[in-house]
Amino acid sequence: MWILLAGALGALQPARRLALLLLALAALLGFYRDVLTWPVLPLLTGVVALVALRRFDPIRSRQHILSEALLVLMSxxxxLHLFPGFHNPLVVDEVKVGAQSLPFSFSFNFDKALIPFVLLACLPTLFRARACPPRYPWIAVLALIAAVPLLLGSAVLLGGLAVEPHFPPWLPAFMLANLFFVSLAEEALFRGYLQQRLRDALGGMPALVISALVFGLAHVTGGVLLIIFATLAGLLYGLAWHWSGRLWLATALHFALNITHLLLFTYPALHH
Incomplete structure (x- = not known):
């Protein structure tokens, strides 16, 4: 089921019909395995109805704007895992990756995986938007790559992390979940949709800063240090998106930072 769902997300931009077919198969398996239960049906029905209505509304009509607002609220x-009927299975429950790490849990999240599907109905350019390339592209690429260890190293200096290499047995499951059901879902929401809409309204740099701040505040439950760390990471992902216009590039950078964090440092944070 989860491979089907990941395949649907991977196919969403180049082959939308195939993606919807794979999503339907994954959903059927989800109901069969009780990962999805009947309270999900009103939500799915509402999403399908809003998407269908948008096909017939003029783009700038009141109905079109209202339907987009409703779809964004659904996203x-x-x-935030607010809708009933999703029973996301725990893969790892309160496990310490290493001696210095805090206990850590993660799930396969069917609800978050739906976000790119919903937002693509709002914004056809979700995956491929207008690029604003830097003057020196290769320098920009190298700077983004170098920023990953620099950001993690800064977290070590601030006392939030420590160097602690790991290679947990559940690494393949983590990679699948983190790439498709975390990184892609979050980038679709914060970069592909929010930053793009803000850029259209306010310009590139205000959109970059605001979307990064909102992304940081979304991590408020982790404390002040995590908010700062997530905001700085959001600036990196936002630059990757702004320069390339490609959602998958921002997602790849997001995933690269997360997997580097897991493999080489205390995860999710240092136990004091």
């Missing part, structure tokens, strides 16, 4: 609800 926020999926992000």
């Amino acid at each position: 926020l609800g999926l992000f």
